[in-house]
Amino acid sequence: MEYDLGGIIYPALQAAFVFAIAPLVIGIMRKVKATFQSRTGAPIYQPYIDLAKLFLKGMVVSETSSWVFLAAPIATFASVAIAVGILPIMFAGSVLPSTLIVFVYLFAIGRFMTALSALDTGSAFGGIGASREMLFAALIEPVLFGAIIFFATFGGSVPLVALASSPNGYLSAIVAPELWLAAIAIFIAILAETGRLPFDNPATHLELTMVHEAMILDNSGPMLALIEWANAAKIVAFFGFFATLLLPTHLLISTGNPIFLAAAFCATIAALALITAAIESVTPKLRLFKISKLLIFSLVLSLLAFLIRVSDGVQSGSLPVFLSFLMLVTAIYFIFSATFKRRLEIFILQSAALALILALVIMDGDASADAMWRLGSTIVFKLIVVPLLLLKAFDGLRSESKDTLNTDPVFMGSPVGISGSFVLCGVLMMLSYAIAPILGIHNQMLPAAFSIILIGCLIIATKSHVMLQLMGFLILENGLVLLPTALAVQVPIIGEIIALFDTLTLVAVALVLMFKISAMAESPYTANLEQLREER
């Protein structure tokens, strides 16, 4: 059914429908969270009752506030209503980048007015909430824009459908790494934009941890009802945005019957609400510093999705390629993670993905001796021996010097912080995507392998703890093992054996050196080792 932007009927109907089901979605999410917390919780229609109650109550308006305070809730409601109307979330049609930009910035109007009203009341908490909200907004918008640019490369058609037109059909569309990367990036942005955990806790009572709630602390009565309703509709709108662009299940049912479409849409939204509530229940609220880093991480992911899209890679939809991008994402996430155990898990995940890639390539027909050796040595050494060695070394280190590797490297004298590292990751990925086509290779695994190698170098250069530098080197090794597979090069098996023993010796030497350093300096941070700097 072609979508006519000039008409007013369909947008209005769509907006009415979304506003009607929005409180139900909020109710479902609260119910799921209650179930996770082992309590019964309120019934799922409770938000309707809350809204009705608020509409019937009187308002208390501060005397020091101006017309902005009264206008903001109305502006928010109106902008959300228009935004919900213009996006073709229930009716098939083309998804133009211009529509998406308007969609994102209509919500920005609402956010802007709410922040103004928060400042208008003159209370301190309003100021806190407004400044934090604006910080998040500044970081979310690039991610959403990255998503819009990603969708723009599909020329108006839905990504899943467009990718499914390649030879392998839906199978290659499902394992297309760019789709997953864009999905994760957009989902993180949606969580941030709608104020869910881990960015903002909608159920918190502590003013100092509030972001959105702090802004609307002074609102009451019908105005508060409008704001809450608009917020609920915003959540549904963003879920609809996600669903339309990435998993348009309601469009895959090819009957034109609007009842069926509405039902399918509701089902999709309910599923997304369940998933979001589940994620909210198991994630803690992040500290403010970490939130900005998480958003920049999602920006890097959307950049990577865009790079995959615009490179001339042909086979972007096969399982080995998907796994190689999983390796790349784990390498980037390594920079972000904070504890040693988590970093070790990430490394094991990366090595497992590598082993899987090697196994798939062998099963595909390349059963040469060096490929089998590479698979066997990866499984034994990278998945078993090296993690055990690292764990033992870490325990030894911790008992010696109470070192937990849990401090933020920004405070340990490293030249770039995590955010800077992410920016550099983006630069390095663009570099590898620039180099790979020069070699005339049309396999998407090659830029991924190059990026992993370069990010390994980045980790070594920016981390100042010896153990982290060693793990950065191991990540680099993973990328290096991927390279012959990506280039389809035969390496003589003698060379592979020697390389393996070299790697093992390297790990052993590094660990011995680490213990020496931590015995000499107070702790194995190479930032402490600056005796040999030249005096200028």
Added chain:
Amino acid sequence: MIELVVLIPVAAALLCLLPQLRPRHAEAIALAGAFLSSAALLAAALSAGDISQNPITGLFGMIRVDALGLLFTGVTSMVALFVFAYSRSYMQEEVRERVFEEKRMGAYYSFMLFFLASMLLVTMASDLLTTWAALETTTLTSVFLISFYDNRKSIEAAWKYFIICSLGITIALVGLMILAYGMQQAGVQESFAWENALANAQKINPLYLKIAFAFIFVGYGTKVGLVPLHVWLPDAHSQAPTPVSALLSGVLLNAALYSILRLYPIAAQNPDALAFISSLFVFFGLVSLALASLRLFSQENYKRLLAYSSVENMGIICLGIGIGGPLGMLAALFHVVSHSIIKPLAFFMGGMVSLLYGTKEISKITGIAQKMPMFGSMFVLVNVGITGSIPFGTFISEIILLAAALAAGNYAIAALLVIFTTVAFGSFLLKSSHMAFGPFASNKLRNFEPDFLMKAAIFGLFLLGITAGLLMPQTLIGLINPAISVLLRGS
């Protein structure tokens, strides 16, 4: 026979690891191992006949020594012999001064022998992967040699060396993979064997050659000590014990350079690629030469001074390779040999001086010539000889390099060469004359008498240097010429 050259040091190293071994026995085993290895090399070289037609092979095909390999291996072996002779007395003195414990001597000699074996394997390997693996092994075996003093500075130097050099060698592996890819695109099997690569070099797409060579140059160039990847070099060479510094400066840099040179004939088959890699060599050579010679003046530690001079000399060698042609190559290889003679000699003399005076700071050392006139004058001669003055071989190599630059029409390069070597000469003259001449306070000296082997090592190298530079340069040129023809094959 040729396998013995590598296997003997390995066997000796394993022997030195035995727990009940007395340190004196370890010294003897090490010295014997180095000597026998050199003897094996000499025997193999003499019995091989014409190497340019028939390279020496061995160890199930892992070893292949042609004229270029024989030159580098011979230099390595010879310098190692002198280093082991010197290190006996040096380490005994350090043990006496309670800097080291005597029971660590077994580990020291074992690491030295493993280090020697891996460096010999680099220059004798038959295919590119073995060279790569052997170079990686040299990094791993020398890390603990650099940190041998076990104080804060030496461990820092060892860590920097370890990380930066391992990183570099890994990048070189990426380049090797790209080269192998290029060869497989051209339909060549067994892409890592050097002879194979050389025979089929014409078929490879020059783009792959260039990219692969760029990666390999940056990767191995880190180990050679080219600016800006040289940051580990001053620290590592100054914090290691003196015999280790001599090995690092005199031999390891050569081995890394050899790994890059192994690819030069392959890339030189294609004139486009040849222009590219020559410009790489010239650029990095000039930058290393410039930066290092300007840095020399501000150095206060004698060994750090010598380390920066190594960077400068490697720059000169790269410049020679970049200028290319028979003259440029002759200059480069002659400089390789004469630098490997004179740099360890400078380290030996500096080490002896530091043992006598108890310090390595240049400002605190004066008046060597007052106490030991002959040694003092030798000291000054050697120090200015490093930068290329008579009577040492470095003078001849730099003159030939100048001639090569002028013949090729690169007047700017010739001018820069003259300027920077003069700057280096000035710095070295200033510092060595401060150390050799000037007032002398006898109460400051320690009671150290070098034994026969140390004196033999110093005098032997000195005589060798003068022979190469003054008395019989033509003989040396005759030995180098077959190596040049290997490099210039095909172009």
